[in-house]
Amino acid sequence: MKLLRLTVNGDPVELGVRDEETLLQVLRERLGLTGTKQGCDLGDCGSCTVLLDGEPVLSCLVLAATVEGRSVETIEGVAGADGLHPVQEAFDEVGAVQCGFCTPGMVLASKALLEKDPRPSRSEIRRALSGNLCRCTGYVKIVDAVERAGKAYPA
Amino acid sequence: MKREPRRWVGRPLRRLDGATKLRGDALFTDDLRLPGMLVGKMLRSPHAHARILSIDTANAEALAGVKAVAVGEEMPVRYGILPRAEDETALAVGKVRYVGEPVAAVAAIDEATALAALDLIDVRYDPLPAIFDPREAMTREDVKIHAETKVANIERQASLLFGDVEGGFAAADHVREDTFFKAAATHAPIETHAALAQYSGGKLTLWSSTQVPHYLHRALAKVLELPMERIRVIKPFLGGGFGGKGEPFSLEFVASHLARKTGRPVKIVHTREEVFLSHRGRHPMHMTVKLGVKADGTITALHFRNILDGGCYGSYGLVTLYYSGQLLTCPYVIPAYRFDGFRVHTNKPPSGAQRGHGGVSPRYAIDVQLDRVAEDLGIDPLEIRLRNAVQPDSVTVNDLRITSCAFSECLEQVGSAISWKERRGKLPRGRGVGMAGGCYLSGAGKAIYFNPMPHSSVRITADRGGGVTVFSGAADIGQGSDTMLAVVAAETLGIAPSMVTVVSADTDTTPVDLGTYSSRVTFMAGNACLEAATQLRDVLLAAVAEELEVHVDTLEIRDGVIDGPGIDADPLTFADAIVLAESRGGPVNGVGGYTPPELGGSYRGAGVGPSAAYSFSAHAAEVEVDLETGHVEVVRLIASHDLGVALNPLAAEGQVEGGASMGLGETLMEDYEVLEGGQLACPSLLEYRIPTAVDLPDLETILVESVDPEGPYGAKECGEGSVHPTIPAVVNAVYDAVGVWLHEVPISPETILALMKKDQTRRVAPRGATRP
Numbered sequence: 001m002k003l004l005r006l007t008v009n010g011d012p013v014e015l016g017v018r019d020e021e022t023l024l025q026v027l028r029e030r031l032g033l034t035g036t037k038q039g040c041d042l043g044d045c046g047s048c049t050v051l052l053d054g055e056p057v058l059s060c061l062v063l064a065a066t067v068e069g070r071s072v073e074t075i076e077g078v079a080g081a082d083g084l085h086p087v088q089e090a091f092d093e094v095g096a097v098q099c100g101f102c103t104p105g106m107v108l109a110s111k112a113l114l115e116k117d118p119r120p121s122r123s124e125i126r127r128a129l130s131g132n133l134c135r136c137t138g139y140v141k142i143v144d145a146v147e148r149a150g151k152a153y154p155a
Numbered sequence: 156m157k158r159e160p161r162r163w164v165g166r167p168l169r170r171l172d173g174a175t176k177l178r179g180d181a182l183f184t185d186d187l188r189l190p191g192m193l194v195g196k197m198l199r200s201p202h203a204h205a206r207i208l209s210i211d212t213a214n215a216e217a218l219a220g221v222k223a224v225a226v227g228e229e230m231p232v233r234y235g236i237l238p239r240a241e242d243e244t245a246l247a248v249g250k251v252r253y254v255g256e257p258v259a260a261v262a263a264i265d266e267a268t269a270l271a272a273l274d275l276i277d278v279r280y281d282p283l284p285a286i287f288d289p290r291e292a293m294t295r296e297d298v299k300i301h302a303e304t305k306v307a308n309i310e311r312q313a314s315l316l317f318g319d320v321e322g323g324f325a326a327a328d329h330v331r332e333d334t335f336f337k338a339a340a341t342h343a344p345i346e347t348h349a350a351l352a353q354y355s356g357g358k359l360t361l362w363s364s365t366q367v368p369h370y371l372h373r374a375l376a377k378v379l380e381l382p383m384e385r386i387r388v389i390k391p392f393l394g395g396g397f398g399g400k401g402e403p404f405s406l407e408f409v410a411s412h413l414a415r416k417t418g419r420p421v422k423i424v425h426t427r428e429e430v431f432l433s434h435r436g437r438h439p440m441h442m443t444v445k446l447g448v449k450a451d452g453t454i455t456a457l458h459f460r461n462i463l464d465g466g467c468y469g470s471y472g473l474v475t476l477y478y479s480g481q482l483l484t485c486p487y488v489i490p491a492y493r494f495d496g497f498r499v500h501t502n503k504p505p506s507g508a509q510r511g512h513g514g515v516s517p518r519y520a521i522d523v524q525l526d527r528v529a530e531d532l533g534i535d536p537l538e539i540r541l542r543n544a545v546q547p548d549s550v551t552v553n554d555l556r557i558t559s560c561a562f563s564e565c566l567e568q569v570g571s572a573i574s575w576k577e578r579r580g581k582l583p584r585g586r587g588v589g590m591a592g593g594c595y596l597s598g599a600g601k602a603i604y605f606n607p608m609p610h611s612s613v614r615i616t617a618d619r620g621g622g623v624t625v626f627s628g629a630a631d632i633g634q635g636s637d638t639m640l641a642v643v644a645a646e647t648l649g650i651a652p653s654m655v656t657v658v659s660a661d662t663d664t665t666p667v668d669l670g671t672y673s674s675r676v677t678f679m680a681g682n683a684c685l686e687a688a689t690q691l692r693d694v695l696l697a698a699v700a701e702e703l704e705v706h707v708d709t710l711e712i713r714d715g716v717i718d719g720p721g722i723d724a725d726p727l728t729f730a731d732a733i734v735l736a737e738s739r740g741g742p743v744n745g746v747g748g749y750t751p752p753e754l755g756g757s758y759r760g761a762g763v764g765p766s767a768a769y770s771f772s773a774h775a776a777e778v779e780v781d782l783e784t785g786h787v788e789v790v791r792l793i794a795s796h797d798l799g800v801a802l803n804p805l806a807a808e809g810q811v812e813g814g815a816s817m818g819l820g821e822t823l824m825e826d827y828e829v830l831e832g833g834q835l836a837c838p839s840l841l842e843y844r845i846p847t848a849v850d851l852p853d854l855e856t857i858l859v860e861s862v863d864p865e866g867p868y869g870a871k872e873c874g875e876g877s878v879h880p881t882i883p884a885v886v887n888a889v890y891d892a893v894g895v896w897l898h899e900v901p902i903s904p905e906t907i908l909a910l911m912k913k914d915q916t917r918r919v920a921p922r923g924a925t926r927p
Contacts, residue, residue: 034186035179037394039345040427044840047345075179088177092169095805098813099633100176101346101394107177126848133840135345135395136633137809138816139848 002065008033009077017064024048024059027074035075035104039133046132049105050074056112058131075104078111086152087111087145096145098136105132110146118153120146158800158860162714163646164868167805171638171657172392172631181392184349184364185424192351193222193262195413195423196269197406198276199432200251200258203285203502203833204300207250207278210259214275220268223416224276225260230412232378236370236402236507238604240310240469242301245378245408251280252300252467253504254833255432257405262413262421285833289464289499290441300467300500308500310465313476315760317484317552318491323456327447331528334443336899337516337882339464339827340820341436342509343845346394348425348433350407352414359411360387364394366401366630367670370603372662374403379411390660396632397817398508401672402470404433428838435507436827438475438498439464440516444524452532452539456491459483459517463498463506470507472498474599474763478513481764483521484551486562486594486771487543492552503829508672510817511878514595519900522591522883527896535579536590536887537570540773545594547861554756555764559871561797561861562771566592568795568857569775579891585782587891590775593879596766597799597863597872598675600751609748611679612666613687615644617743621715621730622654623691628668629680630660634874635806636676640684642802643867647688649712650729666746674872677802678768679749681867686747694743698736699727752865768863768871771797774815774880778888785904785911789819789885793855799863799871810874811856818881820846826901 004017008031015030024041027033027050039047041060048059051073078085084092087110097103106129113120113128120128125146126139134142158165175181212224227246235241247258259276263269286292286300292308300308324330351362359381365371368388376383393400406423413421425433443460461479465472480494509515529539545551547560569590570576579588602610614626625644631637641655659665668680692712699717700707710719717727736743755765777791794815801807824844828836837843862869886897895910 028186033179034182037183037346038185039347039394040840042427042839042841044427045345075177079178084174084177088174091177092173095167095170095809097170097173097176098635098809099344099346099393099395100172100181101183101344101633103176104179122853123849129848131847133345133845133847135343135397135817135845136813138812138846138854139851140812140854141805141809143848143853 004064004068006067006069007071009073019065021064022060023062023064023067026064027059033074033076037101037104039101046109047102047105049108049132051108051112054112054115056109075107078107087114087149090145090149094141094144094148096137096141102132102134106134106142110149114146114150114153118150119155120150122147158862158869161646161868163642163652164800164802165804168638168642168652168803170635171641183346183392183394184351184362187351187362187391189353189420192420192422193264193417194266194269195260195262195410195421196273197257197409198259198273200247200254200256202251202280202282203254204283205251205280206283207247207258208281209279211277212259215261215272218268218272218275220264221261221272222419223262223413225409225412225416230378230408232380234374234378234403235469236471236603237469237473240473242469245405245412253502254835255504260409260413262417285502287501287503287829287831287833289462289501292499292501293497300502304500310469310498310500311473311476313480313494313496313760315480315494315553320456320458320491320493323491324447327455328450329528329532330445330447331524331531332443332445333524333527334898335520335523337440337519338901339437339439339506340509340825341431341434341827341843342397342399343840343843344395344397344399347427347430348400348404348406350410351420351422352410353420354415354418358385358387359415360389361407361411362389362391363407364400365390366396366632366672368630368660368662369628369667369670371403371407375408375411378408387663390630393630393632396671397510398512398672399435401508402435427840431835431838431843432504434466434504435470437509437515438472438506440479442517442520444520446524446528448528450532452529452534452542454487454489454543457483457489458493461496461517463496464501465498466503466505467500468505470505472506475508475513477760477763479517481553481760482514482594483517484553484555485557485769486545486592488545489552502833510814511595511875512673515878515882518593518879519882519886522880523886523896526887526890537566537575540566540590540592553764554761556754558768558865559799559861559863560771561859562592565771565773565795565797565859568859569773569793572793572855572857573775573777573791575775585780585892587888588775588777589884589887589891590773591880591883591887593772593876594769595674595872595876595879597678597768597770597866598751598766599673600754600765600767601762602669609683609750611668611683612748613680613683614666615687615691615745617691617733619730619734619737621728621733622656623648624656624658625684626665627657627659627680627684628665629676630671632671634810635803636680638806639677639681639802643681643684644688646868647685648692650715654715674875677870677872678866681870682749683747685867687745690747691743691745694745695732695736698739699732702735767865768799770872770876772876772880774884776884776888778885778892780889780892780907785907787823787889787902787907789852791852791855792819792881793857794877795857795859796873796877797859797861798873799866800860800869801858802868802870804858807858807873808856811877812854814874814877815854815881816846816851818878819851822882822885822900822902824901
């Protein structure tokens with residue numbers, strides 16, 4: 001058991017975690033942030049993607065005890081009080097959401113990409129999202145959404 | 156036929172639940188938690204076929220934190236999605252039939268305790284010989300997977316004969332017979348199955364990731380021996396189904412049973428491996444196609460033989476068997492047709508229904524065979540398809556009624572989009588284009604159990620604020636049926652979709668809908684919603700007409716405002732109309748139901764295949780085959796789909812793209828393989844490879860509208876037919892690229908290289924040049 005302090009969506013969090021507890025478990029089961037999804041628990045599907053200090057990580061493969069002092073952004077932290085983030089807005093507008101289970105991870109992976117490069121090519125978008133599986137869409141509209149969202153970022 | 160201009164139908168519309176899902180607020184079953192909730196886990200068989208000698212649960216029960224243990228004898232009532240194939244129990248009774256079959260279950264205070272308890276359950280087995288090849292299982296009388304099968308392990312033999320097949324082959328100028336194999340595939344939705352059960356005050360509530368709340372409701376009542384009114388089934392947000400959540404599953408009964416046993420809520424969530432083990436995916440099919448044609452390519456007769464590997468339980472298999480035969484008389488006119496099929500039990504996880512149910516693998520075989528025949532005769536593949544294309548308002552040889560049909564247009568559109576005439580047979584070696592067609596039903600004409608009630612029912616209520624709520628049992632599994640209902644209601648009522656709330660898939664509050672399978676929801680629930688909304692509109696306009704003393708036929712609702720003579724000065728809003736109607740005596744409602752017309756023939760098996768409307772599709776693929784490695788890259792895939800009318804083009808394109816992407820996965824990489832001994836070769840998303848974003852091209856969709864006379868606002872299905880043409884389009888493109896025919900799918904670079912080598916020893920192929 002370890003005392004863990006971290007920042008989640010801008011808020012300070014302090015809790016005791018067991019050695020084997022994953023960041024995904026802490027988010028979903030301890031903090032009630034169920035927007036982060038568990039699709040495989042093996043690092044294969046990308047549904048549990050969150051941003052750790054701005055970098056996309058698979059929270060099912062991150063031991064909670066290792067994120068002491070770091071900053072985590074989950075899907076619940078993406079939209080502002082005044083509406084959706086441009087990435088979310090673009091996903092909604094072009095029809096990039098179907099069942100919605102991969103969506104939180106997709107949004108965070110896309111956001112991380114666009115913050116580095118707001119004008120990625122379609123193949124760069126595909127590469128950046130290749131660790132996030134979607135079984136509904138065939139990815140076309142997801143790539144469309146990321147392309148569109150990039151235009152909201154300063155080039 | 157051109158469709159009438161509409162206010163909302165045909166406009167790209169955002170999903171009702173888009174923002175909720177994007178913000179992470181959508182609650183899926185595993186996101187729900189209740190006070191005092193326990194975690195359930197199931198112990199699974201390590202044997203492919205074995206008698207259960209004993210189960211000792213004493214040590215598990217004694218573990219601190221364990222609240223209950225369950226074994227099969229506690230729930231011995233058998234169930235199955237088809238009344239004729241109720242052959243499963245919630246936990247194995249007497250014997251196990253596949254590696255991974257649930258044998259016992261525990262409910263404990265947390266996951267770690269539950270898993271520790273599973274290790275303490277002592278099951279003693281007596282292993283039996285196991286069979287994994289259906290062709291072997293058909294004759295092995297010494298090994299019976301089910302005691303009830305009369306001949307070896309054949310669950311059902313189906314034979315259908317229409318027209319003069321012998322005469323048709325005799326009249327043919329060319330007859331070609333070949334065999335094809337399509338491996339198993341599985342749904343792989345990103346959300347794993349989950350069930351949360353609460354038993355309180357003598358009533359069971361089950362939240363479950365199910366596509367079929369109504370059928371689940373019935374099965375729970377039967378297995379748990381509870382009256383239906385003591386059971387409520389709720390489908391929360393659901394993370395993809397594709398057929399993989401389309402029937403009752405063990406975890407739903409077990410969670411319910413453990414909740415009743417402990418008096419505490421119990422949640423069971425499948426691990427990814429358990430999703431793969433539960434399966435119910437595409438049947439492996441061993442197919443033989445004999446096709447006869449005239450010299451001009453006109454089809455004279457077809458004989459299709461199919462052996463379906465059903466795995467160890469019935470599931471939807473009897474329907475799969477008949478679909479695999481029945482759906483082949485379309486989209487090409489087959490004047491004489493014979494089908495012989497077998498569904499056979501093996502010691503594998505059960506095969507069942509997957510997107511495009513029954514028809515996907517046979518479509519691969521037929522559309523490749525059509526290309527082979529065309530090649531033999533020197534006919535262009537597009538031309539042979541157009542020549543045989545099914546036409547509107549016709550009847551197939553097996554009595555399927557075709558009404559709206561734009562199949563020829565689908566073919567022409569993809570042909571034009573891929574520049575067929577300029578490119579087929581004319582690209583450099585390694586590059587090729589191919590094409591295929593398809594068709595699918597807009598909902599099965601018959602319910603799974605016989606009953607005289609509507610297949611879909613909808614109730615709409617209006618509130619004084621001007622909003623309406625649509626209540627429907629239809630399960631939105633991500634395809635967007637809630638939004639579809641809102642579009643239909645809004646269009647009919649003359650209000651904006653944003654004024655419509657949809658409450659769906661809750662057996663306590665919503666009228667019955669048979670569920671999300673056989674591509675039925677838009678057509679059936681859409682029609683029920685149209686009828687309910689029309690009734691509500693009529694009630695509202697009658698009240699307004701009475702108030703204004705005008706004839707009701709002079710009134711209409713447009714953009715939330717009542718329009719008609721005498722109301723120019725002081726506009727009446729939709730909300731005003733509701734208040735007027737409600738003032739005349741109580742809440743304002745509309746109800747509607749949809750029952751398919753009586754369709755199809757009277758022969759045995761005639762109940763599977765008929766539908767009130769069929770979608771049509773054509774795909775064109777362009778591939779690049781690496782001549783050194785045999786690797787195939789699909790460079791372009793163009794999918795046209797006759798969906799009647801696109802109620803919401805955004806959603807419809809998404810369905811077609813999703814269907815085609817599943818088809819590409821099955822063509823190139825997906826193989827649900829069971830190893831000798833019964834171990835699953837692919838129990839994770841690493842081993843079972845579904846397409847990632849880098850595996851697919853930018854799929855191109857062409858929506859073709861034929862305006863169906865019976866569909867809601869002319870709409871038909873688009874979610875399942877969109878899988879059908881993909882596999883043969885790619886396989887035919889590979890032939891165009893390198894001159895080899897692939898008779899097994901998924902295709903592999905090794906096979907392509909071997910076939911190319913064989914081909915080159917026969918003739919020296921022109922390289923890097925335009926082929927003749």
